[in-house]
Amino acid sequence: MQPIHLPGLVNPHDLSADRQFSMNLARGMEVLRAFTQADPMLGNREIADRTGLPKPTVSRLTYTLTLLGYLSRVEGLQKYRLGSGVLSLGYPLLVNMRVRQIARPFMEQLARETGCTVNLGMRDRTNVVYIDTCRVDQGNVYQPDIGSTRPLLSSAIGRALLLACPLEERQAILNRLRIEDPERFAAELRYWEADQSVFAEHGYCHSLGDWRKDIHALGAPIRQGPREEALALNCTLSTYRLGKKSLAKLAANQLREAVQQIEIASGFS
Structure with missing residues (x-):
C-alpha cells in the first residue's frame, strides 16, 4: 500500500524518485521557511546551515527569489529578508477562509467576557499557525x-488540534514529531497523554504553563466537515493576571460555548 503523504509532513529527500515532485521548488520553499520572527535577516551561509543545502545552491535560490520579489536584499549586510511577495501569497488564503469571518464575533465575545487573548489555529507542518x-x-x-506559530504537543491549542484530526492523520503527525526530535517528543508526550483524559471529561485541553510557564491556556477542537482542515480555538492569559484564580473556572464555559456557536454557524451541529 502506498503511504499517504499529508501536507507538510513529507521529507523531500524521500520523494527524489517521484517524477511529479519538483525538488528545485521544494528547495526554494525551504529557503523561505528559514526566516523566522527571531531571525528575520539571514545570509547565504546561515540559510545553508538551517536548510542543509549547499551554499552554491542557496546563492542561486536567493538570487532568484530576490528577482521574483519573495526576498529583499539588505544592502551593506550581505543578508536577505522576506519580501512583499510572500505577504501577497498569503492574503488570498486568509481572505477566502470563511471560518475566520464566522468565528470572529464569537472570538471577540470570548475575549471580552474573560479578558483572555483568543486565537484560531490550524496545522502548519508540525506546528499550529494562528489564522486569526x-x-x-x-x-x-x-x-x-x-501567522505566528505554536508547538503541537506543548500547547493547549496544539493538542486540541490533534484531537480535531482524523485518527490516521493524528497518528501520522505524532510519528513525524517522534522522528523529527525524539528527545523533545519523549519530554512532551506526557502533556498529550494527560490532556486526552482532560478533554474526555471536560471538553477542552489545559496548559498550565507547558509551553511558556508564564502563560496558561485552554484549547478546544472545532468540528468541521470531512473535507475541511482541522481547526482549534484557544484562550490564553498571563499567570500574573490570573492570581489564584483558575483559567478553567474563568473561561472554560465561555470557550465551549464559543466553539459550539462557531460549529453551528458553520453548518456543523
Whole structure:
C-alpha cells in the first residue's frame, strides 16, 4: 500500500524518485521557511546551515527569489529578508477562509467576557499557525498574531488540534514529531497523554504553563466537515493576571460555548 503523504509532513529527500515532485521548488520553499520572527535577516551561509543545502545552491535560490520579489536584499549586510511577495501569497488564503469571518464575533465575545487573548489555529507542518487572533491580554509578551506559530504537543491549542484530526492523520503527525526530535517528543508526550483524559471529561485541553510557564491556556477542537482542515480555538492569559484564580473556572464555559456557536454557524451541529 502506498503511504499517504499529508501536507507538510513529507521529507523531500524521500520523494527524489517521484517524477511529479519538483525538488528545485521544494528547495526554494525551504529557503523561505528559514526566516523566522527571531531571525528575520539571514545570509547565504546561515540559510545553508538551517536548510542543509549547499551554499552554491542557496546563492542561486536567493538570487532568484530576490528577482521574483519573495526576498529583499539588505544592502551593506550581505543578508536577505522576506519580501512583499510572500505577504501577497498569503492574503488570498486568509481572505477566502470563511471560518475566520464566522468565528470572529464569537472570538471577540470570548475575549471580552474573560479578558483572555483568543486565537484560531490550524496545522502548519508540525506546528499550529494562528489564522486569526483577538489580542486582549497585554501581559502576553509572546506576540500572538496572524501567522505566528505554536508547538503541537506543548500547547493547549496544539493538542486540541490533534484531537480535531482524523485518527490516521493524528497518528501520522505524532510519528513525524517522534522522528523529527525524539528527545523533545519523549519530554512532551506526557502533556498529550494527560490532556486526552482532560478533554474526555471536560471538553477542552489545559496548559498550565507547558509551553511558556508564564502563560496558561485552554484549547478546544472545532468540528468541521470531512473535507475541511482541522481547526482549534484557544484562550490564553498571563499567570500574573490570573492570581489564584483558575483559567478553567474563568473561561472554560465561555470557550465551549464559543466553539459550539462557531460549529453551528458553520453548518456543523
